[in-house]
Amino acid sequence: MRRGAPQGPIAAKVAKSITQHGMTRVDHYDWMRDPNWQAVIDEPSKLAANIRTHIEAENAYTKQVLLDPTTALRTTLFKELKGKLKQDDSSVPANNGAFAYATRFRQGGQYPIIYRLSVDEATRAPKGPEQILIDGDKESRGQKFWALRDWEVNPQQDIMAYFVDLEGGNKVTLRFRVTANGSDLPYKIEGASAGLVWAKDGRTCFYTLLDANFRSAKVMRHIVGEDPKTDVLIYEERDPAFQMGIGKTSSDEYLIVYRSESESSDVRILPLATPTARLRQFTRYRKGVEYLPDHHGDHFYIRNNSGGAVDFKISKTPIGATAAANWTDFIPHQAGTFIEGVSLYKGHMVRAETVDALPRLNVRDMESGAEHLIAFPEEAYDVDVLRGFEWNTTNLRYTYNSPSTPTETWDYDLNTKNRVLRKTQEIPSGHNKDDYVVRRKVAIASDGARIPLTILHRKSTPVDGTAPAYIYGYGAYGISMPASFSTARLPLVDRGIIYCIAHVRGGQERGYQWYLDGKLMKKQNTFSDFARATEVLVEEKFAAPGKIVAEGRSAGGLLMGVVANQRPELYAGIIAGVAFVDVINTISDATLPLTPPEWTEWGNPITDKNAFNYMMAYSPYDQVGAKAYPPILAQTALSDSQVTYWEPTKWVARLRETAPDAGPYLLRVNMEAGHGGASGRFDRLKEVAESHAFALWCLGKRKRVFGPFLQRKGLNNRFRILMPTHDPIFLHNLSWITRQGSFLIAKAVWLRHWSVRGGICCEGDMIMNLTRPDGPEWCEMY
Template structure:
């Protein structure tokens, strides 16, 4: 690593923050203003330092980008699915960054209709995202949503798919989500609060009327909830959902009666979670009612939706998390999780149920797009750390399966038999067994000398499933081992796995990651000189904690859009996400939670000590984790650390939480991260 270039020094402007009689001094609070030119100048200085200090890797970064890009099939098509008389296909063209959305009427041999060419739409934009595509039942109108800033605020418009005309009105500051009533002219959509970006209002627009007169259908006034609207698979019901971390509530209205009044399905009770699917006069309800921690399936008649009428259909199981339900006319398909792995259970209307067989010891399987009730074909996806992603059609009656598509890895050198995938179990400090999914080349020896990149997320009950990545081959083929630590705070081992990694048990997430690192070192997969850690967003918080508590275990750390200023952010209810997060992290307005958060908040626990080499990335327009969190954190680390290791802050001045848009631009960001690792390992090609 180049040491000659001097990093910028952020000016110190002490600001005292007081809560519960505890005083905290934030020397870098002034960075909290993206309109301030001095802030922009500082971020530019950090970017300039990063670029100068890594100038010797730029050619290698370019080679890595080309290498990763060369494995991706540029002229690619999605597997078509039939919906309401049309086959829908998304395709990419060689040399182009963005998808083209198309459809064909009645047959795959019919002429192609291009609905949206995102390459044309993205021209002149530094960021572009199309979302929320939603076709009316008469197949004429398509609502679509565009974000050109990357703050996840979408503008909805409507296109006539027969004439190509885009109607002149715009629905601003939305989530992008919308749904048509059965009259093909009434569109329900979700707006966001302009300050907090919380999705809090459902409006209704009728084609041909003034958007400024759109009636408000529902307002979600509880700041810990968000709201959304959709139409159920049967197309009979419009559904408004309201959700917080712990509680849900739904309202329903017949889709052929868009001017009617929505009625509550089951009113919110704190701690009661449920979701609903409709078929043939009955609602099927996945719920945690009556202490069903891992959820159970219940059923209710259409006219009696209050929970007192719910009847048990599939009981609660202590060892199996019931995740989702897909209903067909003659079959029910249940997605479950058992012992850390996804399972798909098929239950015919008549006869015994059965599981789809999966051979690998670590894999990901999921139900795909299945819009047709009457089909006996289940479309599902499958992949593992060594097996490229496949889309499979399975006949639930004959049990025949057809692989419709397997992701192609171009270049001719990839052979899955050259790699090993395994699942091992580390023991946490409290005795809990933590699964780790690993992948590496067959010729790797467990002698403690291998570079190893350990990834985790561990929040919100979001499971980090083992997935295939052609991009990751650039690491593996240079001798790296890749590990996913399935730590508490995710939901891999059921709902309790999540409950044990949130609120006043959040520290389990951090100690689990460290215990996985120690296990990988003890088992000679790697050593502290060659161990690297990576995490983004809430996983970036994890990175912030481990560099404070166990810096000696890691040679380098990658923290993407890290949530590191936990206490200050959670005390500011004007910031997007804050109020909806109280059930995840705790509400620091209560002293118990304030004290606990303060004990691990990365920025509040930076001390004078040696830190690993670090690459920190963020986006100026990030709506999920504001750019100033990593900026302040890096400034404080610079002022306190006692080592000569590198510390980079790389701010994308055009993008937000998800990074660059366009399928190849994102590869440039990965090339930066990989070159950071390779540079530390002395790998130069």
């Protein structure tokens, strides 16, 4: 792939004038939004013919420029990724009374199998034989897309409710299965969103329905076996600025209906022992206060940020007096110790905390008040509590991993502090964590903010300013990017690429203030942090200038669009997945699923001129200019209701129109998936392989030779490289070593672009077979 690649599709231009706050702009690509987009998300075949023709042309162009030339490379990458995946993997069974539930895959299978085992009464150990409840491989047959979104067994464990997605959007189908024989009840509930809570009677349950704009809007009460048309509405969310969902307390005693915008929340509760009781508000809604209650004994314990507790505190109140006026501090606010979550058990409270951008677990005995920390060894790592089913237990199950350490599942006794390793993630093709180095570095922003960087590389990769790098970022909604293990990164790292996660503002890696400092009128901090992190990779000699690929997805795709506009010179390539790039148009359209709830995250450009001007200044689509953009790969999906397909489609069209000599700009549209991409695990690996192939193209780390690279004559110690004058080339320590038998060894040559005529283009040590009598014409080597 190179500048001078074949011309991409030129989209038709249909002018649409839009005036906001006295400013008129012309959008020539608004026609790419199907007027019946809701129907298209449900049924992609309904896409308008002219839009489909354009998207198919974009996919064909990406196939021509990227996919076809990298067929062998992508096959190799897919094999590597698949080789790191234990195909018959299974989870550690989780006890739930008389049964233990687990998930496994079969060899060669794409989809999960949910099964259960009986539990020995004396030892509490699971024992066979297994009973399969859901077999994803069988149930997905004949479906272009199939995903099991959630499942819940009732307290009596004779009925399983499960949610299946056949489109890739938010809308799923709810069904009920008899666990004894695996048969489904003869009805289903369409248009639900994933998530269900059982009442204690095991026959009543609560679920949510979506509205026409794919928002969870109604909480329904259903009795198993009865016609869903008779289901009772117990709550309806009428304010489109709020997102709504359901859950239950750790004690299984209360249904929780929560509604939230980005900095405020509101909760209603109902006792699950009396499912027909009235849903009541926990406390009066207060703007700017987030809270979530859990239940233990005679009290509720509430994680909240009231009274200026920016890193959150835990309050306590009697179950009969839940108004905020009755709350008292149980765990006071401590600045710098961010309480990320709370898990309650009959005898203990476990707090997931973040201190100095690292997670930790804090255990409290609910009777004595004694506390202790669970310690973890590495410089950067990730820990997650697996809550499980049981309330009356002293066993805490958690997972631990780091960028170099595969996931370990541990059982920890909350009383004795003894821990037992239950499982270590197996890498069939082999993995030695000691071959890798994990570093936690800090980039200092212009305003003094300390931006954490998690860095992974092989020990053998030189940290001298010559290595290529790959940097990932997100930075929105208070979602932190964990310093976790991922086999998907290893094919890049094993090729000598240094991988970095930039924990930019907008997440919560450094506490809740870190989030507040990366939203609304401070959103530019997210983008500047990422650029600064990239600069630090070069300054600290983790990367060579111009040899860095960046990736972000969804709101991270917005980040990619902004840095492409603001700092294109920093990157050799950019991958923007399901990218939120048409900011002003999207956040000005209240009919889109996520727009009203997003106003407290980004601002409301409809009513607030200052917000409009601020957002317009960074909106990737609106700020495209005649710049030297690097190659860009934009990925989207037709059934995505969260970031709609037309955003990246319009963006690529405008890039190609405005800066035609830069790029190239590639659009990859999955015609049968949603926001999360493909549903099958191997299909997802193929998508990863495509992204990696693009990155390796950009970085010149293909371990490939492109020819026609030599003549049969002239096989001596030095060889002349010829290239078209329009192709920039970067050579380091050029040297040729003499022919050895039927092989020529080329060493230490790197070319950014591959269109070399009569020369050799390679990276690192390369061995080329010259045994063909006529000499090779085109050669690819790995």
